[in-house]
Amino acid sequence: xxxxxxxxxxxxxxxxxxxxxxxxxxxxxxxxxxxxxxxxxxxxxxxxxxxxxxxxxxxxxxxxxxxxxxxxxxxxxxxxxxxxxxxxxxxxxxxxxxxxxxxxxxxxxxx
Amino acid sequence: xxxxxxxxxxxxxxxxxxxxxxxxxxxxxxxxxxxxxxxxxxxxxxxxxxxxxxxxxxxxxxxxxxxxxxxxxxxxxxxxxxxxxxxxxxxxxxxxxxxxxxxxxxxxxxx
Numbered sequence: 001x002x003x004x005x006x007x008x009x010x011x012x013x014x015x016x017x018x019x020x021x022x023x024x025x026x027x028x029x030x031x032x033x034x035x036x037x038x039x040x041x042x043x044x045x046x047x048x049x050x051x052x053x054x055x056x057x058x059x060x061x062x063x064x065x066x067x068x069x070x071x072x073x074x075x076x077x078x079x080x081x082x083x084x085x086x087x088x089x090x091x092x093x094x095x096x097x098x099x100x101x102x103x104x105x106x107x108x109x110x111x
Numbered sequence: 112x113x114x115x116x117x118x119x120x121x122x123x124x125x126x127x128x129x130x131x132x133x134x135x136x137x138x139x140x141x142x143x144x145x146x147x148x149x150x151x152x153x154x155x156x157x158x159x160x161x162x163x164x165x166x167x168x169x170x171x172x173x174x175x176x177x178x179x180x181x182x183x184x185x186x187x188x189x190x191x192x193x194x195x196x197x198x199x200x201x202x203x204x205x206x207x208x209x210x211x212x213x214x215x216x217x218x219x220x221x222x
Contacts, residue, residue, distance in 0.1 A: 043199070043212040
């Protein structure tokens with residue numbers, strides 16, 4: 001158990017809908033990272049927050065947004081969902097940028 | 112964006128055999144990390160490397176940070192069935208850049 005929690009574990013929705021994925025980092029970790037993993041692909045970095053502020057942005061679509069709250073949990077919002085958004089979404093947290101600890105992921109299926 | 116070339120893509124080995132996989136890049140990396148992902152789970156950090164030439168072990172796993180800082184390898188000795196999974200390399204180009212992941216090596220162990 002990495003100490004990072006993600007909810008929900010599975011999410012099934014329809015095209016055009018909007019969903020919110022939630023992540024709670026390990027106790028004491030100020031940084032939260034979001035990644036997308038499509039079938040048989042590596043992890044694609046989406047966005048990083050540090051203590052409530054956006055720190056770095058990767059290949060995140062404009063339809064996607066994220067935020068980190070004062071209690072350090074983070075939410076990833078995906079809107080106008082398309083079939084191609086079906087993937088595993090992982091959250092990771094860290095105290096140092098070098099070592100990130102991953103949550104169990106949310107499997108999103110868009111029908 | 113930056114890419115890590117991880118090889119081989121997949122391996123089928125007999126239980127008890129040693130395994131070697133590697134990761135290369137055209138860019139110099141400051142940090143190399145190796146993760147293992149079990150089906151339906153988040154990646155778990157196995158080994159972190161911080162200096163060129165560094166050789167680090169974690170049980171039956173050994174990883175090295177290449178002297179050119181453009182590559183890293185992971186060895187698994189005396190493989191067992193629970194070694195099955197996908198192994199990802201990842202790295203930082205600099206302290207403030209996001210982690211870049213390879214596409215993974217899928218390991219299958221035949222008992």
